[in-house]
Amino acid sequence: MSAPPAHRLLARLRHFTVFSPEERNAINTACGGSALVARQRRDLIREGDRPRGVPLILEGWAFRYKTLEDGRRQIIALHLPGDLCDIHGSILRKMDHSIGALTQVRYVELTRDQIDDLAALGPRVHQALWWDSLTTAAIQREWTVNLGQRDALERLSHLFCELIFRLRAVGMIDGLRCEIPLTQTDLAEATGMTPVHVNRMVQELRSRQLIRWKGREFEALDLDGLCDVAMFNPAYLHLDHEGRHLDALG
Amino acid sequence: MSAPPAHRLLARLRHFTVFSPEERNAINTACGGSALVARQRRDLIREGDRPRGVPLILEGWAFRYKTLEDGRRQIIALHLPGDLCDIHGSILRKMDHSIGALTQVRYVELTRDQIDDLAALGPRVHQALWWDSLTTAAIQREWTVNLGQRDALERLSHLFCELIFRLRAVGMIDGLRCEIPLTQTDLAEATGMTPVHVNRMVQELRSRQLIRWKGREFEALDLDGLCDVAMFNPAYLHLDHEGRHLDALG
DNA sequence: CGTTTCCTTGACTTAACTCAAGAGGAGTGG
């Protein structure tokens, strides 16, 4: 038997609050609908489409992106298992960007009603969903800072640091090792540089003994060092049990 | 007598839905608390602070920013009159960035309860508040694209285009003329370039007869041309009466 | 007025891009 559907989501939300077993069950039930699969490099939803439900990533990595008229493409966000993509976006009539699958992605689409029902479970769940979308927004802001102020090496290091912390939050890291199913071209589109330059920066991080990365196998050899290079401050991820004050269980 | 407090906010929300007179009154009442004033170049709230209420800008321009350890600073967002800053941010314990006043800013701080009361007025208001925070997120995404993919001239043009559309949405533009109370250094911090280079790009836009800008007086001499340079597509602002389907009044 | 802030310009430097070619794997089909 496999992990419950909301396994990764619950792992993440645990950084904000502590749920009762009933709440956990209810969340798992809500997320237990029939899973959809997007094949690698296909879109889950495309710019211009009318938003359907809210995708919850169960397995695999997805990404949001936007394409300019002349073909330049920017990856706006990365989504890991447990991520809710755009929790309230269904209010808008048209997607202003696309969501694609980096790897094969298993996901469920939560309906508006399902989200509302979850929120109605009580203030803990309600606020946890809020926290989710607020942290998503905070990540987006940090990406803005990253692109605006950091140089290439810092930008790349920062992205690696963020991914490490986020993967850790959903229990997908083994010490400092994890899978990063991104190509250097993907990294280029996420960090606003050319693939060639990403390659040079990756070499630089390798030669400084900060990372090991071959195929999908990634390891931070010196996380503190990597954070220093990136000037990474994880506060924006709001993973530090912010919501303990809401915790009815102790 | 002066304009009702939610004047600009209502002007903006009108792009999403149409309110009944009762709803409008209720919104104005909620926003009618005693206004606060932030002096020019002072902070409304600072990174690390506990969020208080949700600032609603009544007059003046504000900006969100984040500072790196070494002093580099990125302006993450600009806020015009009628903007609600971070409508649900009060759930988080600590601000991960600061909000400052570009000009003198008059604003009110809406409490969590006031927001909840507004949302309880009915689905139109509730969804309009949602729409507000979704468009804020969409703008943040577009800034990510802007910083990641566009070159200096495009970036600057794009920001001008966005400001024109947003100012128009709150009725603060006269044809193609408006006030832009930003210094070139502010623009530099918003677009991730140096003030010197902003200056050169401004000159370039002037010499192409696309803009006039002296002091605070700004005019787009050729908005289509400016949009072309920027590859500006206003869809992300979601100003096209998306919510007419929610409109009970016709 | 004098002072400060903001804008402007020029000369020089540098980070990152471009173009091009080759190497290493992974998968496919004969």
Place this chain on the structure above:
DNA sequence: CCACTCCTCTTGAGTTAAGTCAAGGAAACG
């Protein structure tokens, strides 16, 4: 099993967009 393609990564050489440094001018301010 080999030959093939395709994709990703890697490296080098030359180019360019943007940054840096420095100084002067204009405008706003008190």
